[in-house]
Amino acid sequence: MAERSFKKEVQQLRIGAGQEFRGEGILAVTKGLLQSGVGYVAGYQGSPISHLMDVLADAQDILEELDVHFEASASEATAAATLAASVMYPIRGAVTWKSTVGTNVASDALANLASGGVTGGALIVVGEDYGEGSSIMQERTHAFAMKSQIWLLDPRPNLESMVKAVEDGFQLSEASNTPVMLQLRIRSCHVHGRFIARDNRRPAMTLSQALAQPVRDTSRIVLPPASFLHEHEKVESRWPAAVDYIRSNGLNEVFDGDEQSLGLILQGGLYNGVIRALQLLGLADTFGNSRIPLYVMNVTYPVVDEEIRDFCRNRKAVLLLEEGQPDYIAQNLHSILRQAGSDTTLHGKDMLPMAGEYTTAVMRDGIQKFLAAHAPALLQRVAEAPAPPNLRETVVARDKGDAPPPSVVPRKPPEMVAASLAGVVPPRPPGFCTGCPERPVFAALTLAQEKLGEHHIACDIGCHLFSILPPFNLGATTMGYGLGASSAAAFNVPSSKRPISIMGDGGFWHNGLASGIGNAVFNKYDGVIIIVDNYYSAATGGQDILSSRASNRHRSTNNPIETAVRGVGVKWVRTLDRTYDVAKARNTIEEALTTAEKGPKVIIAQSECMLNRQRREKPLFRQAVKGGKRVVRQRFGVDPDVCSGDHACIRLSGCPSLTIKDSGDPLKEDPIAYVDNTCVGCGNCGEVADAAVLCPSFYRADVIHNPSRWDQWKAGMRRRVIGYLQARRQAQLNEYAL
Amino acid sequence: MNAAAGATPGVRFHAGTPIKIAILAMGGQGGGVLADWVVDMAEHAGWWAQTTSVPGVAQRTGATVYYVELLPEGAVQAAGRPPALAMMPTPGDVDVVLAAELMEGGRAIQRGFVTPERTTLITSSHRSYAVAEKAAHGNGIADSNAVLEAGSEAARRFICLDLQAMAEEAGSVISASLFGALAGSEAIPFVRDDFEQTVRRAGLGVEASLGAFASAFEAARAAPHAPPRLESERSTPEVPLQASHPRVQALLDDLRQNFPQQAQSMMVAGLRRTLAFQDLRYAQEYMEHMHALRDLDARFGGAPKHWALTVAAARYVAVAMAYDDVIRVADLKTRGSRFERVREETRAESAQIVYATEYMHPRLEEVCGAMPARLGRAIENSAFMQRMLSPLFRKGRYVKSGSLRGFLLLYCLAGMRRFRRGTLRHQVEQRSLRQWLEQIYDTVHHDYDLAVELVNCRRLVKGYSDTHERGASKYQRLGLAASHLLGQPDAAAQLKALREAALADSKGEKLDQMMAQALSSAST
Structure with missing residues (x-):
């Protein structure tokens, strides 16, 4: 289940000719695909086109009605290779991913696709993650277009032009037998606008028709001598055909x-x-x-x-x-x-x-x-x-x-006013959400390092990369999605300290299983690999992957990471099924770093992404309360008079709900820790205080909604005894009160 | 703008300038919802609307910007072609800035989105502290008044209200109260009903949203032209006239008659702390220490220096005397007022039952500290006993303070107060206090200001277990530095710099580095 649902919005995909569409850019692009008679769509999520994948997933029924096949690909390489269906058959296909990182992953398949050329229109919708808000290296997709000779569209950022670019793209692709990239900038993907729709079209030929009547043509396969001919074809026929089409149809x-x-x-x-x-x-x-x-x-x-x-x-x-x-x-x-x-x-x-x-x-x-x-x-x-x-x-x-x-202007010039805030406005980079199950993993890693010294830590791409920021400040490199383990491969040498690498479940299935774990087994790697399993591809918006726990009508889930890891030959595997147990996580990491056993030490730390869990559980909880059922809500708190304002707990957490406030005590100068009402009761702060032996300020409050008679009877008894003793002590205090 | 065409007939400009609205929020605050509401409202009122954003990873609690442009549909029709609206705000070209948190308002000013000719700046005055502010060892909170001043300078109109509180009160979220403040500001040409219909159309938590909307609407209409400064001065306790017991009254009278005005308030806090921590005799001891310090202060020229030494000592002598031990923690955790506070903080309703589970992790050291001094020291000095006992304290103890067993355990522990003077911990703390007072005494003979700084160094001793040890170790290093610096002309300033350096990191690495420098120059 993805973070954002488009179930309502996708209904607009059904509108017909002459009707006005209003909505987000990516939704318009989907409509453009359907208006073009696309036969299949695939892709891999990632900002800014995550929502395009989510839209397609939510529109599965509409796609099926139109005989359009949709796949959530294992990686961008898979998505690009999927376009092979348009090589021999006049079927239009579209794939999508985040660029340039996704294009890097896809480039092998793209180069092969571009060399042989296509029969059916092949459109690659790339979400260009460049500029403000970007999370990746700043590079241009343009280079890939040039090197493989793939045409690159960069339409004006309004819905009408973007939808037209989708339709033009397929036609240009077919006119020149060349795949076409449609580059959508980050803001264009999310721009709200309008355009006049056309009717959706069924694909002229379906995939099942193609399978029933297979075609092959060895001149389209990248193998000498055909590959040499392809290069000539590219410049002698495909390029002029493309230029002709662009000119005669006024694309510019x-x-x-x-x-x-x-x-x-x-x-x-x-x-x-x-x-x-x-x-x-x-x-x-x-x-x-x-x-x-x-x-x-x-x-x-x-x-x-x-x-x-x-x-x-x-x-x-x-x-x-x-x-x-x-x-x-x-x-x-x-x-x-x-x-x-x-x-x-x-x-x-x-x-x-x-x-x-x-x-x-x-x-x-x-x-x-x-x-x-x-x-x-x-x-x-x-x-x-x-x-x-x-x-x-x-x-x-x-x-x-x-x-x-x-x-x-009788006031200070704006630049001077802005300058007066330098050093005041704090930076606010993204970080782990409230209750994130990855936070305790990094708290445990911090504690393990306090005991065993600093280690080389190789990071990966995903939410867990926030570990490199304060307060954790853990991690030395990040080399690409699923490449956490691979990026520590060189450190497979004897040393007093083992290398540690981190990988998310998303990256693991994207390629980490082969490139990281398989490689480590094969090369008898002696380091520690921590796989953070939060049940989703969380950073991209909570899409399902192979090991997700949800049941998904269209996909096979519940395939455990541990089985896969053991399947490729890892012997030392520890699965932590509750990451919030910080002491256990710390002990496991310490064991992995010190065990005499050779070969990769894999720790699978699994707990559900809190964002998704809350979305799932909150409505059920509310319903139960409404229905008069006995339910217990948990949250954490800090006793202000016990807290001494050292903030060591915050330095091991960074949870948005663990914050600070004035102590209200004239004897305490520094602000004290305070848990605000956004706390979801994950338990991390209490466990950290325990594992790190910090302080006794933390408490967990269990609030019993709709208590049973037994609850009420017990509470009454307790209140009587406790109340009596409390009153007694208060009377003693009052005697000498000031 | 330029409705009339220029000299050349080729291009004719059409009238119509969009309204430009930037929304600055943190991921998860609903900035996108707010932007969508504005668009929906505008479209229903016959406007052309565009919104853009850069969600990406910024949605994970990071700062991000949503941008909206609105243009009357009539202008579009007159022009005969759709508008080309900008995808991002341009510094100096924004009409309305909505910020969902005070520092995000500051960020908008920093980015140049707020200008005196154009911009209505509406920001919530509440703070959501950034990690850097929270993780500081001392007080890392950014100066809110700097943003208030900058906002008053930078904006045409500046509305600053606690929109978060209004949202919470109505059981809603801040996007609703921001929407209300936008309506109340009358910065854009839509009426209250347009806004409210939009919230109704969205269909989720409508009544709560409308409640938050309404209170923000009224507050924004009544908002002053420039928001007042936030009072950052901490309130100090008033000095009472009457005490409950004649012997406490005697202490109070002593305080009122024999101590400078400046120190009295803090001394009241000190008296209260020592009374609650131990007993009347302990409070009398506090007064004795203070008498000695006041006399010292008077002898070495405290009067013209506003009694700095006495004022600083009033706080830290009390803090040093009322150290955090297991007895105190058990006492604080079992008070009736504390049980009430937990109910309040969890916002439990009267029909609900609340139990607290205390996350305690006493180490063997703490347990020895609570023992009679001789026994405690014997265990600490015996490797055999250490080996035997430490496994018992490897794990934390989760105590249910609302159950009879848990409560009685803590209550009895708190009752051990009467034996406190005989404990090992008390001995250790008393010795530390004595040494500190002696060093103050020695120092003030030569350098009054350095002595005051030395008192303030006590700020570093806080926390429990490892944290306490790290703080105490830093404090000891500072004490050492103070004795080395004695005699230098700028010793006080140097010690102050060292004290600030000690707050830079946990282990005191910066402190060591700076100390090495300071001491090497002191010895040459």
């Missing part, structure tokens, strides 16, 4: 303006930002009407030489807005213009930053530089535009002409 767009001597060339995905930047400079309106002509590359690869030459003809200077580095498009344009003998000046990363996200402000500043160099008079309008005052002042000062003076 020109928006004319009245400053004919200048122009902007931009990736489609940057369009809305460029329009806003121009607006801030007084050179465009909200609807995309711009004084400067624009050439919008909805297809960023291949570049259509003729279109570039046409756009640049008779222009003095052109600015290219290309996000990310290296500046592949700029290099390409320079080559085109030089070969054409054009004297148009091409600006790009000389006026814009080479690296980093092209935010509206960055592009505004770049365009301003460009105009200041080539048409300073145009910047007069800046004073009328809704731009920040500091921008106005600089421009007005430089133009020194008849523009009105900047308005006098």
Whole structure:
């Protein structure tokens, strides 16, 4: 069960021609797939396209009605290889994943797919995780498109253009026998907008029809001599076919303006930002009407030489807005213009930053530089535009002409106010959720290290990577999803300390079983591998995987990790079925680090992701309370007079619900620990206080809802005795009270 | 903006500037829900609406931004083509900023989203502390007033209310009260009914959401133009006139007559602590220590220095005397007021029954400490006894303080107070207290300010078990440093710097490093 349900939203996928669709970008892309008569869809979750996978999973019934097959792939490599179904058969297929990390994983299959080419349209929807909010290395998918010759679409970020790009993508793919990538930026995936829908289409040929009548053609298989021919085919027939299709169908767009001597060339995905930047400079309106002509590359690869030459003809200077580095498009344009003998000046990363996200402000500043160099008079309008005052002042000062003076602001300038908060506003990186079952694993690891010294710790990708941040500060490297164990492979040498590596259940099934565990067994690796099993692919939004405990109508779950690990030959395996038992986890880790037994030591630490567990249990609990059933709610607390305000418990936890407050005691200067009402009673803080022998401040409160008669009788008895003694002691205290 | 076209007929600009709203929240606060509400409300009122976000891993309690732009549908129709709305907020170009926590409001200001000409800044005044603030060894809490001041400078209008409390009171979440504050601010052209209908359409917890909405709506309408500063001064106890018992009254009279005004309040807290910790005689001992210190203070020029030594000692002598031992913990855990507090904190209703389970983990050291001094020391010094007994204390004890057995155990333990003066722990603490007082006495003869700093170093001794030992070890190192620094012109400032360094990490690595530097320069 995924974190977010789209059961309600997916009903919009059924709407027909002429009806208006309103919703999120990824939902619109799904609708685009159905309108294109896609035959099968596969993929692997990960922000920003996790929701696309969730939408597809929730839309399973609708897909089945249309004879569309959907698979949640084991990895991006699996997803890419799935497109092989479109090699021989005229069936449209689409796959999706997070890029560039997913594209890295898929690249072997992608290269083979691109070499042989496709018959049915093959569309790869990549969620580009770049810029603010990104969780991965900042690289470009563009490089993969170029190296394997896969066409790359980067549509304008509105639903209409994105849906059109899906439909165009399939047609372009079929027209040129080449797979096509549709690049969706992080915000486009989640943008709320609208478009006019068309009818869904069934696939022209279904997968079962193809299976019934198999076709083979050895010229499509990557094996010499065919592979040499493929390369020629790519440049001699597929490329020209693609260019023809792009040109004749107007996939790229020109928006004319009245400053004919200048122009902007931009990736489609940057369009809305460029329009806003121009607006801030007084050179465009909200609807995309711009004084400067624009050439919008909805297809960023291949570049259509003729279109570039046409756009640049008779222009003095052109600015290219290309996000990310290296500046592949700029290099390409320079080559085109030089070969054409054009004297148009091409600006790009000389006026814009080479690296980093092209935010509206960055592009505004770049365009301003460009105009200041080539048409300073145009910047007069800046004073009328809704731009920040500091921008106005600089421009007005430089133009020194008849523009009105900047308005006098009687307060501190915004930069100074912002600067006054440096060192005040604390950083707030993501972290483990309240009650997360991974927190006690890292508390245990911290305690084990306190005893046995610091070790080399190799991390993986997943929620557990938050261990590298405060308060745990554990982990030296992260090499990729499921590569935790592999990334400690070199340390398979005798030493006084064993290496430790971490892997999540998601990464384990993604590839860690073979690349990490299998490799460790085969090479007689002597280190410790901790597999964190939280029952889901949690970091990507709680999707089911092989070892998930839920029963899923469409998938096989409940396949234990321990069985798999033993199956590839690990002898030393310990399964902790309640991670919150910090002392046991610490002892197990210590045992793994010190045992005389050779070979990989695998610890499987399993407890359910608290986010998912709460979603499952809370409604049931509420229902039980309402129904008058006896249920017990647990939460933790700290006695303020016992707590001394040292915060050692927080340094071993970082739980959002374990916080601090003023002690209210004049003798205690420092704030004391305090458990707020978001506590879910996981028990971690109490167990940590016990395992680390911290302090006796923690208590667990059991609140009995709808107590039984027996409960009430017992409570009454206890109250009488305890109440009497408490009153007695209070009377003693009161005697000398002040 | 620029409704009239320029000189060239090619391009005609159309009227229509969107309303721009940025929402800053932490993952799990419902920033996405709020953004969706704004969109839904706008679309139902005939507006074109767009929202974007970067959920990613930031949804796991990290800081994140949602962004909404709204444009009247009429403007879109007049223009004849859909708008190209921005995907992210631009510094200096935001009309409304909604922040679901005070420091996130600060972050919005830092990122330049809040400008005096344009921006209505609505932020909740409550704090959700970041890990860095919570994990500090001392007090790491960021200065809320810095954000309040910056907000008043940066925003056109600044509304700062405890929206979290309003939400909780109504049994709802902060997105509902933020929505209410947005409505009450009248920063965007929608009426209260538009807002409320949106909440109803969402269909989940409607009544609670509307309750939170309503209180935030009213509060925002009544909000002052600039929010007042938060009072960060901690309240100190008032000095009472009357005590319950004539002998306590005698102590009180002594305090009122013989001690400087500045120290009296803290001394009341000290008296209360020592009385509750042990007995009247113990409180009298406290007064004796304080008398000695006050005399010392008077002799070495305390009066012009606002009696700094006496004031500092009033707190730390009491803290040192009322150390945390098992007897005190058992006492605090069994009080009637404590049982009430647990009920309150868990928000239990009257029909519900609440039991607390105490997470105790006494080590052999603590148990020996509670024994008669000779016996305790004999066990501590015997390797055989250590070996025999320590396995008993390897595991924690979870005591159900609401059951008769658990309660009686703790109650009897608390009753051991009458034997406390004979325990090993008391001896150890008394010796430590004496040594400290002696060192203060020696130091103040040469350097008054250094003596005050030395008193303040006692702040480091706190906690239990290992934590207590680490703190005590740091405190001892500081005591050593103080004796080495004696005679240096800036000894007090140096000791203060060392004391702050001691709070930088658990083991005192920074302290050691700085001490090595300070002492090497002291010896040359």
